[in-house]
Amino acid sequence: MSATLNVDPAELAKFSELAHRWWDPESEFRPLHQFNPLRLEWIMGLAPLAGKKVLDVGCGGGILADSMAHQGASVTGIDLASKSLRVAQLHALEAQTPNIDYREVSAEVLAAEQPGAYDVVTCMEMLEHVPDPASIVRACATLVKPGGWVFFSTIHRNLKAFALAIVAAEYLLKMLPQGTHEYDKLIQPSELARYCRQAGLELQHTRGLEYNPLTQRYRLSDDTSVNYLFATRRLPA
Structure with a gap:
């Protein structure tokens, strides 16, 4: 694997x-x-997907990409984890998901190949797993058309997030494998x-995602702690 790729081999493994x-x-x-329907509904409320060309960066096993394709989008999912x-x-x-394809390619390489090719770009739960998240943000900004939407989700770096997203989620509630996230x-x-x-994206909306351990349910809220x-749009040239 090229040493220039913006990827942590341990994360891929x-x-x-x-x-x-x-x-x-x-x-x-x-x-x-559990929370995929929430983020899908939020995305669609801002950027209707039917008939749109959509890219999912860091798609993993395709949970979000697949659901967007079922909403009528033409979806490409990219990741560097072959399995x-x-x-x-x-x-x-x-x-039998329609209009979906997957490629093993980095966001940066695809951005050089297809600048301005997509109406909507999503990059969810991915930025906290790469060495240079700013590079991914720049690539996403390059890949989307002027005026197009780019959506990100990630985890805050503070004591509350450490307690809930790492200690509680990984070690106490065992919702995630230990070591999933590094503070x-x-x-x-x-x-x-x-x-x-810096990438030419204008922040339009923010939402928080909260988990209730009693009901074992997620909800979107105003708490981003x-x-x-993030919902952003690429500024016109």
Whole structure:
């Protein structure tokens, strides 16, 4: 693997080990299955997907990409984890998902190939797993058409997020495998906002994602202190 790729080999190995469990709603990926309808509805409320060309960066096993394709979008999912992509492709075949394809390519390489090619770009739960998140944000900004939407979600870097997203989620509630997230790689909203501004993306909306351990349900809220989502648009040239 090229040393210039914006990827952490340990992160790829971590997700590759679990690849066969992506579509098991009771597996380590249960949280993704639980909150995927929330993020899909939020995206569609801002950027209707039917007939649009959509890119999902860091698509993993295809949970979000597949659901967007079922909403009438023409979707490309990209990732650098080969096993996860094979799982995504197999699921698309089994579910007869229309208008979807997957590629093993980095966001930066695809941005050089296809600048301004997509109406909507999503990059969810991915930025906190790469060495240079600002580079991914720049690539997403390059890939979307002027005026198009780019959506991000990630985890705040603060004591509350450490307690809830790492200690509670990984060690106490065991919702995620231990080591899924590293505190130093978490991203404060102010940092992500700066990456967006520098890439020519204008922040339009923010939302928080909260988990209630009693009801075991997620909800979108105004609290961005742990998990949060950004909706941005590419400024016209």
